[in-house]
Amino acid sequence: MNWTWFHRLGSPPHIYRIAGTLTPWFAWPAGLLIAAALYGGLVLAPPDYQQGEGFRILYVHAPSAWLAVMIYGVMASAAAVGLIWRMKVAHAVAASCAGVGAWFTAVSLLTGMLWGKPMWGTYWVWDPRLTAQLILLFLYLGYMGLRAGIDDLGRADKASAVLAIVGVVNIPIIRYSVEWWNSIHQAPSVMKMDRPSMPFDMLAPLLMMLLGFTLYFAAVMLVRLRAEILRRERTASWIREVLR
Amino acid sequence: MTPRQRRITLVVGILAGVSLAGVLALNAFRENVMFFFDPSQVAAGDAPIEKRFRLGGMVRPGTVDREAGSLDMSFVVTDFKHDVRVVYTGVVPDLFRENQGVVAHGRLGSNGVFVADEILAKHDENYMPPEVAKAIKEKHGGVMPVNPDIRAAPQTGT
Numbered sequence: 001m002n003w004t005w006f007h008r009l010g011s012p013p014h015i016y017r018i019a020g021t022l023t024p025w026f027a028w029p030a031g032l033l034i035a036a037a038l039y040g041g042l043v044l045a046p047p048d049y050q051q052g053e054g055f056r057i058l059y060v061h062a063p064s065a066w067l068a069v070m071i072y073g074v075m076a077s078a079a080a081v082g083l084i085w086r087m088k089v090a091h092a093v094a095a096s097c098a099g100v101g102a103w104f105t106a107v108s109l110l111t112g113m114l115w116g117k118p119m120w121g122t123y124w125v126w127d128p129r130l131t132a133q134l135i136l137l138f139l140y141l142g143y144m145g146l147r148a149g150i151d152d153l154g155r156a157d158k159a160s161a162v163l164a165i166v167g168v169v170n171i172p173i174i175r176y177s178v179e180w181w182n183s184i185h186q187a188p189s190v191m192k193m194d195r196p197s198m199p200f201d202m203l204a205p206l207l208m209m210l211l212g213f214t215l216y217f218a219a220v221m222l223v224r225l226r227a228e229i230l231r232r233e234r235t236a237s238w239i240r241e242v243l244r
Numbered sequence: 245m246t247p248r249q250r251r252i253t254l255v256v257g258i259l260a261g262v263s264l265a266g267v268l269a270l271n272a273f274r275e276n277v278m279f280f281f282d283p284s285q286v287a288a289g290d291a292p293i294e295k296r297f298r299l300g301g302m303v304r305p306g307t308v309d310r311e312a313g314s315l316d317m318s319f320v321v322t323d324f325k326h327d328v329r330v331v332y333t334g335v336v337p338d339l340f341r342e343n344q345g346v347v348a349h350g351r352l353g354s355n356g357v358f359v360a361d362e363i364l365a366k367h368d369e370n371y372m373p374p375e376v377a378k379a380i381k382e383k384h385g386g387v388m389p390v391n392p393d394i395r396a397a398p399q400t401g402t
Binding site for chain 2: 048085119125126184189
């Protein structure tokens, strides 16, 4: 089997170039999809029979929460690849994920609080789902803090990768918290084996928003990856040629 | 073992160890992780009845009793197996209604009545336009079923 393509993925100049080429291909569809999904969710979709117009915060809340979890999965996988195959670019990918993931987690928590006040009657309760999502935010912040706190790049990569892998246990806890324990948070409406618990004209903008957020994440991650590679390789000769 | 295999073992080992610790910890603190207890758990004596706890379930239709001229109210929380009567003084969230989820925080009295000082509404995972909800209700004799089938109702055109 030919492994050249895999080994080229470990080459910083190669990844730097690919990331630059790919960014607009993710960024433009992301912008268009998010704009269309906002219009569909805030204007076209009908109000909910229980929650009225207030349910529309779902269109930001749910995709943010999914992305927060998904990005953690990408970050931990990249960290594991970096640890096992000693691939520096993989560590750079993991480092580029953390900030975006932390923001999506914060957005999901904040929009959830704004939603919780009118619907449940409280901004915050120490419910298993809510607490697990808050722990996810702390995992992201801890990962970033650990990286920032270690000067030696190789040691920072290894230590933060171990933290990212340890934090993976929180992912199934977030997903299944509403099924394992009694929770005030409702069960999944879309991310389940059964058919979604909402009609098509409510669901379509939600899925568009999910795809838009995912592409947005890819675009922002690639931009951050380029910056991270430049920072790491600042003494390498290929940088001089690229930046000339 | 090559160094790479050793590192794979290390990563798998970390994951297995932390997962095991997580499972053990969550099992040990099961009662504390539980956000609320349902009426069946209260009837079985699983709820910490000597302390304050949260009681959750559905508001049984036709049991909501509001005292005229005051904020006193009472209703029955059910999980369709056991019932617990709740008394409460105060304002309830907008989503508080019959046949909807509710979480009451308070203390169980010796007479079996739950005295709540906080009421939270819990909504389910079903979203639908008001017209669809109306059609489903009419099909089920004016009551929203616990697991409404959205496909069964006419879709709204937008």
